[in-house]
Amino acid sequence: xxxxEENYVQEAFDSNWIAPLGPNVDLFEQAxxxxxxxxxxxxxxxSGTAAIxxxxxxxxxxxxxxxxxxxxxxxxxxxxxxxxxxxxVFVDSEKDTWNxxxxxxxxxxxxxxxxxxxxxxxxxVHLYGMPYKVNEIEKIAQHYNIPVVEDSAEALxxxxxxxxxxxxxxxxxxxxxxxxxxxxxxxxxxxSKNKEIQKKAIFLATQARxxxxxxxxxxxxxxxxxxxxLAGIGRGQMEVLDKRVAARRENYKFYKECLGEITQITxxxxxxxxxxxxxxxxxxxxxxxxxxKIRLSLLEDDIEARPLWKPMHQQPIFLDCPSYTDxxxxxxxxxxLCLPSGSNLEKEDLERIVSLIINNIPKQ
Ligand SMILES: *Cc1c(COP(=O)(O)O)cnc(C)c1O
Numbered sequence: 276x277x278x279x280e281e282n283y284v285q286e287a288f289d290s291n292w293i294a295p296l297g298p299n300v301d302l303f304e305q306a307x308x309x310x311x312x313x314x315x316x317x318x319x320x321x322s323g324t325a326a327i328x329x330x331x332x333x334x335x336x337x338x339x340x341x342x343x344x345x346x347x348x349x350x351x352x353x354x355x356x357x358x359x360x361x362x363x364v365f366v367d368s369e370k371d372t373w374n375x376x377x378x379x380x381x382x383x384x385x386x387x388x389x390x391x392x393x394x395x396x397x398x399x400v401h402l403y404g405m406p407y408k409v410n411e412i413e414k415i416a417q418h419y420n421i422p423v424v425e426d427s428a429e430a431l432x433x434x435x436x437x438x439x440x441x442x443x444x445x446x447x448x449x450x451x452x453x454x455x456x457x458x459x460x461x462x463x464x465x466x467s468k469n470k471e472i473q474k475k476a477i478f479l480a481t482q483a484r485x486x487x488x489x490x491x492x493x494x495x496x497x498x499x500x501x502x503x504x505l506a507g508i509g510r511g512q513m514e515v516l517d518k519r520v521a522a523r524r525e526n527y528k529f530y531k532e533c534l535g536e537i538t539q540i541t542x543x544x545x546x547x548x549x550x551x552x553x554x555x556x557x558x559x560x561x562x563x564x565x566x567x568k569i570r571l572s573l574l575e576d577d578i579e580a581r582p583l584w585k586p587m588h589q590q591p592i593f594l595d596c597p598s599y600t601d602x603x604x605x606x607x608x609x610x611x612l613c614l615p616s617g618s619n620l621e622k623e624d625l626e627r628i629v630s631l632i633i634n635n636i637p638k639q
Pocket of ligand 1: 321322323325349352400426428429449451452461462463
């Protein structure tokens with residue numbers, strides 16, 4: 276936490292706005308809009324997952340539709356497709372950013388169209404804070420006239436060609452879950468340059484209440500609005516976002532400096548004009564065995580390090596879904612490791628981690 280979170284939470288208590296609406300919600304949304312630009316319209320929600328669910332619904336996704344989704348991601352990118360009765364179509368990653376491959380995306384679209392099932396939307400993810408190839412993906416999406424949901428849950432503070440991640444999709448989403456770069460403990464946001472989209476998102480997120488003195492409903496709503504108490508935390512967190520990004524980037528820099536010379540370890544570099552918030556610092560090793568050796572030696576010292584995300588097309592629940600893959604994400608999952616990356620890591624912590632890795636990497 277930064278300095279002001281408790282003050283803003285106290286304001287909620289002092290004014291008795293303990294509800295999923297109130298001044299903190301408005302001011303948190305305003306702070307996010309200020310961070311982006313006047314063009315952005317923001318709806319603060321109960322989670323990033325809720326934001327993706329509403330985004331898909333607002334783009335007209337319904338039962339029987341297909342939605343393309345980056346396979347190399349966290350399950351929350353894909354689950355809302357299934358909530359709506361639609362089918363995820365998974366697309367593999369490319370090696371430069373570990374995000375959705377433009378080549379495979381186009382292949383998937385053409386193949387689905389040939390099957391008579393044009394995808395309703397594309398979910399692209401800036402994984403670990405590294406932007407996806409925005410221009411390439413946008414070009415394909417526009418060519419086939421398919422809207423993009425930009426999953427920027429891990430990429431607040433990242434940018435592509437000097438434009439902030441979270442501003443690229445037809446609809447974009449952020450997450451403020453406890454593990455993200457800034458947090459409201461649990462929370463998320465839906466962003467759009469289209470004011471109507473924001474208004475409809477808030478309408479659906481507050482149980483779809485028609486304008487009437489009694490409770491009247493012409494559509495199915497959700498209880499997805501952010502609490503005014505948690506939005507107080509969010510206001511304080513927005514004030515320290517730049518610091519958190521700087522701290523995460525420092526972690527990455529330290530790991531890179533200490534481990535970059537080791538031939539068995541490689542890092543995901545920023546391509547030109549890509550700027551990552553380095554939400555998590557990740558490494559690639561030569562093999563599953565080396566990765567496990569490092570991971571288990573850290574664990575023995577009570578240090579948690581997780582393998583990279585297991586691709587969705589390999590998840591038991593999604594095995595029957597169509598997928599367009601070339602082995603890239605499976606390979607990343609086998610060989611990759613997320614190193615401890617918290618914004619509050621001390622130099623001693625980082626040194627301990629690095630020396631354990633150096634001591635446990637098999638000599639070549
Ligand atoms: C965290 C995360 C989400 C979901 O956000 P919640 O706020 O936890 O619901 C979605 N996509 C990705 C890539 C995430 O990392």
